[in-house]
Amino acid sequence: MRTARCLMLLLLVSLGSWSAARAQDVVLVANEGVKITEITNADLRAIFTGTKTRFSDGSHAVPVTLKGGPAHEVFLRNYVGEGPEGFRSQWRKVVFTGQGAMPKAFDSESALIDYVAATPGAVGYVSRTSPQDRVKILAAVK
């Protein structure tokens, strides 16, 4: 009986986490000057890990990230395939071997939106509930 209760509790916690992740689904945002309207998951991963610096139309991409939080974690898990620790470690390798510069990171989604709105080529992500009126929404495709 006790085991059954524990299992039930575990199931509820798992469902809760899954629901929270869904609720924290993220939106890809880009500067309004960016010409593309959709981006492949592979390109997104390459841009956010520093192996690619351009969108599919050849224009320069400037990736920006959040410093932490649920939207950051959901974005990394869904689009980059890394946890925040692995992502940070990967970029540290790039930076300390002289192969690139870490993306700018922001404390808040509003600061990230401000930067994306003002910076040509900027691309980032915010939670679905954040206002996105000054930026372009990009669709992620497989």
Place this chain on the structure above:
Amino acid sequence: MIMEAPAYDSDQVRDDPRLKELSRRVCLPFLLILICICTSRGSLYAQDFSGIVVHAYVSQGFLYSSTNNYLSMKSSDGSPQWTDAAFNISDSLSDNLRVGIQLHMYQLGEFGGSNVQVDWASGDYRFNDHFGIRAGKVKTVWGLFNDSQDIDAVFLWILLPQGSYSIDHKSFYLAHIGGDVYGAVSLGKRAGTLHYIAYGGQSTIDLNDGYIQTFAELGLQFTNSLGGKTYGADLQWEAPVRGLILGASGNWLAADGTAPAGTFHSPAYLVSSMYGKFSRGKVYLAGEYDRIPINATITIGPTVIPFVQDGRSWFAMGSYQLSKKLQLGSYYSHYVNKVADTTQPVNYSKDFVVSARYDFNAYFYAKVESHFLHGTALGYYADTNPNGLSPDSKMVATKIGFTF
């Protein structure tokens, strides 16, 4: 350009009080500047001064071994002689052009020490994602970790597999003065991406490197660093399976040097490597096979001493991010010198390792690592083991570090 230590032999380098003073004068301000930069800003994230970005790391290690003294430290008594720090500044001058420099100092037992070195200093122009060039002093890419082997903050491990990335010989392999071409080519949605890098230049063995100490033990005391031409390439296939990378590297190296008592000559030899890694979410798996065949000679007067090794090494490693702060992992590293009697402990090294890393936050971390070593082929020196070596040894290493 490498800022070399003055021309002293290794004993003088260790004992000379002027050098110790110089060490204090150079290293302390370096660390203080670092700490000031870190603490004078509200945020400890990468410091960005109108486009100029500053990063740094500092780490302090401690090593205790059950029997032999490892890596020129008095590790059987417990040794804290293991400090590492780096500081870099970079700037993107345009969308395609980036310049930067990284200064690095380390003390590992008798190695490293007072000299702050230019770890890398380069200009990088990326024409597009398929083709870029990088020139200056640049890190040499081969295998999974060669270019990043001195960046403690990146790894769970305190010591990388020593058969492939021997920490006491790193100066020769770590970087070259010259240039790289690099890029990536998409093979289509179902075939992944090929990443390539090719390079050429000059590599140098620093005066404070383990090779210099080995040469000294053979009777050749170098007072100037030695080196030679290097060229090579690395090809990585990023498979369509997310997180899977397979690669191969080849690096040709030559080295020549003249000491007061004689010469060292190594014709170009090929360091080859095949590797693979899988990284997804909390799981990391990797493996690598390397071969380092050296066929060199040491000439002291009329005596010619062959310096021949055929190092074959492989490792397999895995880690798991148990929580946001805690990462656990293990690896097995195997090395044999194939030109010698591989049944003798002096010609092999087998190391089973268990590691843990705890990140207090994004900037501070601590690590602990246990090594179960069999064989004495790697990391041991006669002057710190005057009574000989036991074939087996156990070690515990700890490190604390700070990075931004």
